[in-house]
Amino acid sequence: MATRLTDNERAAALAELTGWSLVEGREAITRRFVFADFTAAFGFMTHVALMAEKMDHHPEWTNVYRTVDITLATHDAGGLTGLDVKLARKIDRAATAAGAD
């Protein structure tokens, strides 16, 4: 099972993951992505869904038209793990590929 990041590891991850921030009152990270339209936003979500299923590590996410808000945490570990950092990096690449603002 993935183990929780130490304070130092978490700080290093946040420094690297531009645009991601800690969720208030919870050990989780979040980022908003905005696309050209719904089709671009949902295309991005589909890309992320396939990656997440392959990793067996899934985002919590909300979509309103062209905006997608994503929160990552590892429930089994009760906080952030390397899985979240890995998925966040993949999500960032998928967002760039989908033309996120």
Added chain:
Amino acid sequence: MATRLTDNERAAALAELTGWSLVEGREAITRRFVFADFTAAFGFMTHVALMAEKMDHHPEWTNVYRTVDITLATHDAGGLTGLDVKLARKIDRAATAAGAD
């Protein structure tokens, strides 16, 4: 443009749309759907996304693993319209097809 439902029309729609309820403090309807797993949930979302894009009427929705929470409203009309009722019916059929609990 779609026009807001009257009070009577809204009451009739809610009576028909089993499982949907009004959102607190907002003229919108919401329903939670629970599936077998993430793949079933996201398959359902993909089905809904294609229908929504075709209607040019999109849900606000949140997915956490096998749960999908959907809220419908017509922003241009400032409340509920026939478009929301039509999309809700389509969503219900898609959820049944995807094996929602």
